[in-house]
Ligand SMILES: NC(=O)c1ccc[n+]([C@@H]2O[C@H](COP(=O)([O-])OP(=O)(O)OC[C@H]3O[C@@H](n4cnc5c(N)ncnc54)[C@H](O)[C@@H]3O)[C@@H](O)[C@H]2O)c1
């Protein structure tokens with residue numbers, strides 16, 4: 001079907017704006033619909049970047065970039081790929097949190113997302129078909145908006161996390177933007193502010209749980225799999241009571257990925273391996289404490305635990321190295337409200353003379369002497385100077401990762417951790433952190449955000465046509481990030497820098513795809529894994545074929 005000139009200019013997949021050549025303008029009926037000058041993509045990028053720089057706040061910058069995205073995908077991704085380091089905190093976390101909280105008020109455009117509604121399950125198929133519009137969808141990021149970053153339940157407004165994560169997939173790993181779909185499952189919200197907000201664009205009802213919720217998720221998954229048989233299905237920011245259950249339900253059947261559980265597990269394992277490369281210590285000598293043992297906290301713990309087993313430790317012995325701290329304090333096996341993911345790591349009270357007093361992080365750190373402390377609690381400022389000093393007293397190079405997002409929720413600031421530990425702590429944060437100058441050394445701070453791995457993991461899984469995403473592939477992805485940073489340099493980061501995101505996404509993709517093929521998970525014949533990964537990659541450039549239809 002041929003598009004009208006109006007449709008071409010209004011379709012971000014087709015539109016080239018001022019870059020339409022005069023031949024194209026003639027052929028497509030665009031004469032007189034654009035200013036006479038014909039620009040190159042590079043000129044457009046330069047001009048757009050100058051406009052971007054004139055914006056005052058990060059939120060204005062993001063809104064501006066989204067208008068470019070809504071107008072012209074090639075231009076948006078070319079611009080993004082040239083400024084990955086600068087744009088990541090604008091397009092993605094932390095600025096994305098502001099657009100999620102203000103989504104309804106700021107709404108101008110649905111950004112190619114699919115909005116599914118629990119009161120209308122019969123239209124799931126039509127909705128997915130309408131938004132795919134005949135495109136070959138290979139990747140969906142879906143959220144139900146219940147556990148957005150650490151800011152909680154944002155109902156339909158959570159759709160922006162799906163949109164943002166997909167943008168990072170394309171910018172970092174070259175996933176073709178015409179093969180992706182952001183989806184929000186609107187099952188209501190318990191956010192009173194939204195329910196009372198006249199502008200709220202989602203379903204105005206309490207969040208649905210239980211049988212009806214699971215039936216809705218099942219129907220969505222079955223329909224998406226039917227319509228898009230080569231799908232990689234990424235779940236993002238589901239609530240603590242559903243996230244792990246959904247992953248466990250599907251992970252042995254179809255290619256599914258939970259970013260908060262698995263993606264975060266990979267990046268934290270990679271960060272710990274990087275830190276141990278710097279300190280020269282052994283993984284299996286570490287004592288691990290998770291502060292906040294929810295979706296991410298328990299997911300990371302499981303991944304690190306599996307690494308101990310992989311390194312040859314007996315499971316019962318390995319478990320003794322792990323301690324979870326949540327709202328109740330140190331988690332004990334007699335507590336009535338443990339989640340299934342917490343239970344295997346809960347301790348016995350008889351291990352401690354003062355077990356009943358271990359009701360907060362400071363007391364737990366004092367009693368346990370962890371060498372690794374990872375924060376996924378959503379409670380800011382909880383990694384205090386006293387706690388850091390306590391760790392330093394018991395281990396020479398403590399590994400301390402405050403990972404709660406966005407910025408306002410981080411358990412500590414990188415600069416404080418470096419200072420309180422006299423430069424000894426090996427630090428990574430969830431959001432980007434500037435290098436810290438202390439006592440003549442510049443400490444680079446790694447970003448332990450799943451965005452450093454999920455694009456490569458997805459690319460590798462899709463390119464290898466793997467029918468499942470296995471623990472082996474996940475482990476291979478985590479290990480592939482080693483060796484990029486020179487750990488012998490003073491102040492070296494524990495993870496590779498975001499500025500090299502595209503390069504190491506390729507590394508992660510190849511490692512993941514190789515493992516998939518080694519495990520015989522590929523559904524199509526793959527002769528050369530690297531070539532298969534490279535062939536899958538989309539680069540932002542104008543093509544003549546795209547212009548017409
Ligand atoms: N850096 C990353 O890549 C990354 C990835 C995933 C999640 N996160 C961050 O981790 C945080 C948690 O995310 P989640 O998906 O696991 O959420 P979640 O709701 O599943 O888990 C949060 C946990 O923290 C616990 N908690 C709340 N208050 C506490 C307190 N005062 N003391 C101790 N524990 C407390 C909760 O009971 C819950 O178990 C968020 O801020 C999120 O942004 C970061």
Ligand SMILES: O=C(O)C[C@H](O)C(=O)O
Pocket residue numbers: 093148149150237259260404405449450451
């Ligand atoms: O979205 C992020 O920045 C990371 C992570 O998935 C989170 O939920 O915080």
Ligand SMILES: [Mn+2]
Pocket residue numbers: 149236237259260
């Ligand atoms: Mn998340």
